[in-house]
Amino acid sequence: MDTLAGHMKNKHITVGSPILKSLEPNLIYTGLENASGDPSLNNGLMYQEMSSLNLTDDIDHHVQGHKSILLLDDRERLRVNSVESFLKSLKIEPNTKVKVVSIFGNTGEGKSYTLNTVFFDGKEVFRTSTAQTSCTLGVWAMYNSDLNVICLDTEGLLGISKNEHQRTRLLLKVLAVSDVIIYRTRAERLQRDMYTFLGGASKAYKEHFSAALKKVLAKTDCEKIAGGLGPGVIIFHETHYTDTLHESASVTQSVEDILHTTFADLNMSYDAFSFIKYVGVKTVNSVTSFEKLKNALFEKLENTEVRSPRDAKYVFLTLKSLNEKFQNQISDASPQLYLPAFFTCTDKCQSCKNSCVLSMGHKDEGEPHHSDKSCKFQHQYQNCVYLCKICYKNGNKIVVKPSYQTTSDNSWSSYLNYVWSGYVIECPNCGEIYRSRQHWYGNKNPEDCAVRVEIVHIWPGDKYYFQEKSLLGSQNSAQKVIDGVTMISDLVASVGSQPKKMISELAADKIAPPCWKSNLESRDCYICRTPFSDALRRHHCRACGETVCDPCSSKRQTVPSRGWFSDVRVCDQCYRDSPPSLTTNSDGTENRARVIGETVVNTLAAVKSVVYDKPKELLKDAARPVYWTPDDECINCSICQKPFGLLLYLHHCRNCGKGVCDDCSKARKPVPLRGWEYPVRVCDNCHYL
Structure with a gap:
């Protein structure tokens, strides 16, 4: 019997001819090798309705011996109608x-x-x-x-x-x-x-x-x-x-x-x-x-x-x-020689869990983490920054943050002025762009007029770098002062007299910069070794932080490396004939609580009525950290749900910022992510995290 290819040749019909393509696409396999090069007929396909071609009975018999039909082609096209x-x-x-x-x-x-x-x-x-x-x-x-x-x-x-x-x-x-x-x-x-x-x-x-x-x-x-x-x-x-x-x-x-x-x-x-x-x-x-x-x-x-x-x-x-x-077009990606996990940085953002897209070891080369995906805001991280709105419109991203002192203010009294009148936001290019209490009433939020909020990633190991540019802890220093004033007020009310030496030293330790030596550990002068007494007062050198007596610290000088831009007390060993350059300085964040505290304490003697009633109430709104729940929104304790009142005093957890009662916030521990380096009040939920 002649092959089907031979019959097709004799009948002048070839694979892929218009006659075959015009028939209904119900196909069967015939065993015929395809010589046409047509991909759709690569398996030697013939249409089932071969009888319409008027071929011999031998052809029909050969076709009917193989009954597999093409149901779907390689392009997902259904070949049966x-x-x-x-x-x-x-x-x-x-x-x-x-x-x-x-x-x-x-x-x-x-x-x-x-x-x-x-x-x-x-x-x-x-x-x-x-x-x-x-x-x-x-x-x-x-x-x-x-x-x-x-x-x-x-x-x-x-x-x-x-x-x-x-x-x-x-x-x-x-x-x-x-x-x-x-x-x-x-x-x-x-x-x-x-x-x-x-x-x-x-x-x-x-x-x-x-x-x-x-x-x-x-x-x-x-x-x-x-x-x-x-x-x-x-x-x-x-x-x-x-x-x-x-x-x-x-x-x-x-x-x-x-x-x-x-x-x-x-x-x-x-x-x-x-x-x-x-x-x-x-x-x-x-x-x-x-x-x-x-x-x-x-x-x-x-x-x-x-x-x-x-x-x-x-x-x-x-x-x-x-x-x-399920019929949409799918594009095949080109084969990859390696997987991204082989060489890509494995660190993930703590807030959104997106991975860094840079190569491993990029931080050793001075390049910070980077992700192409946007981050999401997490309340516990407060991972947002302020961008100057004017600069942003001009194509520049300038990070700004609230401060209680402008760059041109150097006097201690200016700190007290800003605590009373609110905070200020300055841009390096535009100058002062926002003041929180510029008017008696009707002051706008900074987001409405001066800044743009941007959510940023929080990468492992970048905690302190993030704090420097974010709003996290930007107002904690003032709250530390409030805590100190509250403690002084309570002690003054209990003893019925002005703060004495022990109370002052205890309050001073509470708001002292980290580099200062504790008053309780200082028994004698660091330079002359003379024991301190009522006649010989102790002081702290603003440069080295050691405790010295008055004769050994009689000189005054700026210490820009510690954030002191006006003349302050320094010991004889730290004093320099040539004043340090103001170009090498810090923002004074670690000293801000001490500076404000000194201003408040020095004012106590002149304004006695303010000591008992005003500082805590008037400073509270300005000093409250941004992540704290406002007092008027704290109706019940967030843990035990008991209502606050005269018998149940309101406190704030320094970690989550929620309002809690005293019984639900007995624990104390440092919260460095929020800027509290020493043990502070935390609620029971945060204590066990």
């Missing part, structure tokens, strides 16, 4: 109940040969080839009338394809309409790609296909799959030299337990599948045994407890619906 064409092409009688078996695996693993052997007695219904190029593109279908099973042959994974992602999605859609899937692998050991595919398929089924299938079943009045579970999985594993998992199993650990453990170790799950079964064979010669696979497969097909047979038309309708729903 209707339910009638689907049933006719597969020769399925209407209302026939069927199950669907599909096969998956890497290219070249023998998937088509497996289906031919298991379901069709070895006949080449699905094409096999010894060539390097893949012999199966897209999804091919064939019906076994004896078992009432539709078999689907799929394109292999890991093949050379320009649309790899699109092909993978195509396979997942086929998996979603199947009742049993066979994962075919010929390898000495199970490889990661199998677990990756099955784990990803399980996740895709739960998150996307399950809901879509329910909608399709509801529209078509199809019998619903019990429990909404996905297909069952049979892993067919063939080895030559190594043992299968059956030899590795034991009395205490079955084959399925080994698979479950491996999935868990890879942080994957297969819980969307109705079952998973392993079939392993060890081939010692060139002939593969399929008996174990047949027995396991037919046993699962006969079981109807989880998935029952369904009308064949619903297989087509379900596949058609899924294909229309």
Whole structure:
């Protein structure tokens, strides 16, 4: 008998001719090698309606001997137009109940040969080839009338394809309409790609296909799959030299337990599948045994407890619906030679958890962390900064923050003025841009007129750098003064007299800069070693922080490195004939509480009435840190929910800023992130964090 190619040549018909392309796209495999170069006909496809070409009976007989049809091409295009064409092409009688078996695996693993052997007695219904190029593109279908099973042959994974992602999605859609899937692998050991595919398929089924299938079943009045579970999985594993998992199993650990453990170790799950079964064979010669696979497969097909047979038309309708729903174009990323995790910085923002995008070790080169993604605000971090609005409009990002003194103010009295009148915001380019109490009433918030708020990342190890440029702790120094004034006021009220030496020293230690030596530890002068007494007062050198007597600290000089820009007390050892340059200075943050404290304490003698009543109340609003809940919003204790009043005094936790009662804030600990370097009041919730 002449070959089909010969008949086509005699009839002047070639593969890919306009005559063939004009026919209905219901295709069958003929075994004809394609010589046209047309990718859509690479497998030697011929249209089923060959009789319309008026060819010989030999041709028709050859065509009908191979009944696999192209159901979906490699571009996810459905090649069968209707339910009638689907049933006719597969020769399925209407209302026939069927199950669907599909096969998956890497290219070249023998998937088509497996289906031919298991379901069709070895006949080449699905094409096999010894060539390097893949012999199966897209999804091919064939019906076994004896078992009432539709078999689907799929394109292999890991093949050379320009649309790899699109092909993978195509396979997942086929998996979603199947009742049993066979994962075919010929390898000495199970490889990661199998677990990756099955784990990803399980996740895709739960998150996307399950809901879509329910909608399709509801529209078509199809019998619903019990429990909404996905297909069952049979892993067919063939080895030559190594043992299968059956030899590795034991009395205490079955084959399925080994698979479950491996999935868990890879942080994957297969819980969307109705079952998973392993079939392993060890081939010692060139002939593969399929008996174990047949027995396991037919046993699962006969079981109807989880998935029952369904009308064949619903297989087509379900596949058609899924294909229309998930049909957008997918662009494949170019293969990467390395993973970003190999060389990219591993630090993550503490607020938004986004990773730094720079290379490892960039901080050693002086380059700060960077992320292309925006951060999100977290109340506990207060991770926002002020940007000068005028500069921002001009294309510059200038960070500004509230201060209780302008750069031109050097006198101590100016601190007290700003505590009473509020804070000021200065821009290096624009000067003073905001004053919180510029008017008696009607003052606007800085965000409304002068600054722009920007959320910033908080990177590990950048805590102090972040504090320097953020609003975090920008007003804590004034609150430290309030704490000191409160303590002095309470002691004065209790003893009925003005603050004495012990009270003054105790209050001074509370607001002293970190570099100052404690009054309680100072027994004699650091320079002359003369013991301190009522006649010989102790002082602190503003440069070194040591305690010295009055004769050893009679000189005055600026100390810009410590934030003292006017003449202050320095000891004889620190005094320099040439005053230090003002260009080498700090912002005086660590000394600000002491400076304001000295101003308040020096004013006490002249304004006695202010000591008892006014400082605490009038300074409170200006000095309150930005993260504290305002007093008028603190109705109940945030922990015990008891209402505040005369018998239940209001306090603020220095960590979270919420209003709490005394019983719920007994603990004390430093809160360096908020600028409290020594033990301060914290609520019970923050104490155990």
